[in-house]
Amino acid sequence: VPELPEVETVRRSLLPGLYDGTITAVEVSRFPLRQRPIDRAALEALVGARFTEARRHGKYLMLDTSCGASLLVHLGMSGRLLLVEREAPLAKHTHVVLSLSTGRALRYVDPRRFGIVRSYRTASLPATDELAALGPDPITGTFDVATLTAALETERDLKAVLLDQKVVAGLGNIYVSEALWEAKLSPRQRGEGVRGPQIRALHAAIGKVLRRAVKNHGTSLSDYVDATGQSGWNQDALRVYEKTGAPCRRCRTKICRIVQAGRSTYYCPTCQSR
DNA sequence: AAACTCCCCTGATCGC
């Protein structure tokens, strides 16, 4: 499940090599990504350009090029962005290949096709359907206690608020559970019931779990790997996610799993009681 | 506004 730390790890692992050479060819599969056909012509317009910057906002990667267009990538559930030798074996479910003059290739692989690979004018990226409504990035952006406080003025529960990409961009199912455990807050607590000190604790917890996960090169629970095919090791640092029945590290109570909005939430019923 | 349901999609897993 690629969330902010996994996408950031992909971004960093692209940097050795991404800016070298120019794009020489584009190939796309016949399958749609997220129910929309891949825009072959828009991607082919990148031929001749070179990558100049690799940026990230939440779970989105923005790869700027010298022609004024950017590649916008979202990994969805099962997406992989790989920078490999041109001749490396082609993985099943490879949907986009950008060949580089260096003999390498940027490949997008996504079995479930929930992801996005699109090209936009760099200047228009902030106004795109994908990015326009995104909340601040909690690592690089302006996600502060005041922003979180305002977002918590709601009857929605904490799980729903933190998963909402309009509130803060980059948290997914894993890191919401982890941040709420860190802050000792119940995922079922309503936003408006959270008081000042708890809001500060939650804000700090979000930063802490995300920074730790980035340091650990992301969480490789199922099949997440970076752009060079390397796994992360943050799964060894998880406190609650997929830890049903294991003892809470703080109080030894067994970790519980509940379902909220059709998604699993893991938490300690004792030290996250409110 | 927010909750609800349904949908997309493949691979792993499980029961028979």
Add this chain to the structure above:
DNA sequence: TGCGATCAGGGGAGTT
């Protein structure tokens, strides 16, 4: 050994 059902969760869309 295979085969269908179930589950996983990133989103979006439509309805209440």
